[in-house]
Amino acid sequence: MDEFETVLWENDATGLAALVRSGEIAPTELVDAAIGRAQATSHDINAIAETLFDRARQAARTVDRSLPFAGVPFAIKDLAMGIAGVPMHSGSRAPVFVPDANSTLVDRQIAAGLIPIATSTTPEYGLRLVTESARFGITRNPWNTDHVTGGSSGGAAALVAAGVVPMAHASDGGGSIRVPAACCGLVGLKTSRGRTPVGPLFSETWFGFVVEHAVTRSVRDSALLLDLTHGPDGTAPYAARGPKGSFAAAAARDPGRLTIGVYRASPLGLGISAETMQALDTAVALAREGGHAVTEIDLPMIDRAFMSDFARTVASSIAGLMRLEAVRNGRPILRDVERATRVLARFGEVMSAGELYAGLERLHAASRALIGHTAPYDAVLMPVIAHPPVPVGGMDAKGVDETVENVLDRLRLTRLLSLDPIFSQLMDKSLWFTHWPAIQNVTGQPAIAMPVHLTAAGLPIGIQAAGRPGDEETLLSFAAQMEKLSGWTTRRAPLRRPV
Known part of the structure; x- marks a missing residue:
């Protein structure tokens, strides 16, 4: 063996x-x-x-x-x-x-x-x-x-x-x-x-x-x-x-010889570790070694509003899934699922169809703008994760975040998520580890994560290239x-x- x-x-x-x-x-x-x-x-x-x-x-x-x-x-x-x-x-x-x-x-x-x-x-x-x-x-x-x-x-x-x-x-x-x-x-x-x-x-x-x-x-x-x-x-x-x-x-x-863009900013405006920037620099150096033209770029159409629309769209999808699962099982299943899933599904239920449609149209408009903006580039390098792999349990809701989730769940105050400060707090808690990948899910572009870097502690950090x-x-x-x-x-x- x-x-x-x-x-x-x-x-x-x-x-x-x-x-x-x-x-x-x-x-x-x-x-x-x-x-x-x-x-x-x-x-x-x-x-x-x-x-x-x-x-x-x-x-x-x-x-x-x-x-x-x-x-x-x-x-x-x-x-x-x-x-x-x-x-x-x-x-x-x-x-x-x-x-x-x-x-x-x-x-x-x-x-x-x-x-x-x-x-x-x-x-x-x-x-x-x-x-x-x-x-x-x-x-x-x-x-x-x-x-x-x-x-x-x-x-x-x-x-x-x-x-x-x-x-x-x-x-x-x-x-x-x-x-x-x-x-x-x-x-x-x-x-x-x-x-x-x-x-x-x-x-x-x-x-x-x-x-x-x-x-x-x-x-x-x-x-x-x-x-x-x-x-x-x-x-x-x-x-x-x-x-x-x-x-x-x-x-x-x-x-x-390709034309490569490099996008370094966080669409959420959150912190990025030095290790992630080092990994991105490693990818840029490899691209230059391969003979490619590398240019630093910005993506002004990708911001917190874009990420918020993405998160709200996911919430509506989960609400719909919970409805379908209730039909399949002959009973509601919200009591069976985890607290964070339950809160997200309930928020999806309080969104109106008009809000969902408007958010999707904004996402599509941003996608068209991004695809046009990056058309001159064969690929755009950007991070995948903002930090090295965190300790297990490191993304669990703690402190204020846990309190907010508990209150929203137990008192069924999901409508409070319609308040931007509360929704933003939960969005940041969910996405602080990884700010970028949802972009390509919305635009429909292909993207490939490449294992270009190991930290001094021996943990991988991959960098992605997004294509046309x-x-x-x-x-x-x-x-x-x-x-x-x-x-x-x-x-x-x-x-x-x-x-």
């Missing part, structure tokens, strides 16, 4: 599949190694919602070894993506949902040869940017288990960073792919709106803000997986424009060059290194 665990730990998914095709390792050996490592690291990282070990072993015995990712262990996030017969918790103590069929994306992942060994943890309904929930507890960072993985795809990122699987499904509605990637030293591609399918459980989520893809060890893995899974399903209300070629080919070619709408190809080519220049694929979290 040690030999196969080492192979699993050392290689990305593309490399593992090549070993399977050449006959150097069998899918059953890879899957057994992944299950063994999942069990060995379970207490350390707490990243699994449901185990699929028996299913995985059966699939490994019959998988077609000629498939692009034949026999490669994988994980599916416990949110929105259905696996037939597997309980979906959505990170919540609310009643589980058991799908009777796979989601389209899951079918495509399995058709590529991937073998799911588990579902990965997420905060309740993906609402927090750390993966801590009353249902599953704390998911911990393999680089330092006293620190967070980020969220909401934190379980996926922990499993990849710990070497359990080489890549894992993830989703992103306000940074939920990029934040865990930035915290765990991984590549995290947030795709263009409509690039990958979200159905059939949903046609869109959070008014189209949410996209589905993966966290990976390497850029080439992210690119090849996107080649194998992109394209709308029958329920999609829109689709991203088609690529000019394959994403894998884009990741394999030199990007040429529908242009993942340029981002993947640029990120692959950054990967080569920085050598980040040789970095591994120190947790339980195989001997």
Whole structure:
């Protein structure tokens, strides 16, 4: 087992599949190694919602070894993506949902040869940017288990960073792919709106803000997986424009000389750590080393009002979800969910339809302005997280914030959130760790988190590059060059290194 665990730990998914095709390792050996490592690291990282070990072993015995990712262990996030017969918790103590069929994306992942060994943890309904929930507890960072993985795809990122699987499904509605990637030293591609399918459980989520893809060890893995899974399903209300070629080919070619913008400001006007600025400077230096023209820019259309409209839109989406869950379960479920979720849902209920529509129109107008403003740039570098990964529990409501949440919850004074000072206080409490990722969820642009930096304490800080709408190809080519220049694929979290 040690030999196969080492192979699993050392290689990305593309490399593992090549070993399977050449006959150097069998899918059953890879899957057994992944299950063994999942069990060995379970207490350390707490990243699994449901185990699929028996299913995985059966699939490994019959998988077609000629498939692009034949026999490669994988994980599916416990949110929105259905696996037939597997309980979906959505990170919540609310009643589980058991799908009777796979989601389209899951079918495509399995058709590529991937073998799911588990579902990965997420905060309740993906609402927090750390993966801590009353249902599953704390998911911990393999680089330092006293620190967070980020969220909401934190379980996926922990499993990849710990070497359990080489890549894992993830989703992103306000940074939920990029934040865990930035915290765990991984590549995290947030795709263009409509690039990958979200159905059939949903046609869109959070008014189209949410996209589905993966966290990976390497850029080439992210690119090849996107080649194998992109394209709308029958329920999609829109689709991203088609690529000019394959994403894998884009990741394999030199990007040429690009024009790169750099955005340093906080759209919330909140503090940014020196470590984050150092990470951004590292990314800028790598871009210049790659021969690109780098220009400092501002994004005047992105401010606190933009972020407030985003947060209010999410609140209305959660209110709607709670209504749908009440219908499915035949009773209200607000008593089952966490306090912060309950407060957010209640605020979504007191917003008028007119307020929601006006906010969405403002977001769309800002998106058009941003896309026009950044059109001269092939990519724009900006932070993902404002601080290094914080200690676990570091984003829990405390002091005044906790008191406000308790009062709003117990006395059902959610209408007080209509007062800007109170809403702003709760928004800052939720987003002080990560100020930027929601921008691309609103605009629909692709963005890729790149693991360019380690702090002196040995904690990762990733930086993102945002691209033009529908242009993942340029981002993947640029990120692959950054990967080569920085050598980040040789970095591994120190947790339980195989001997």
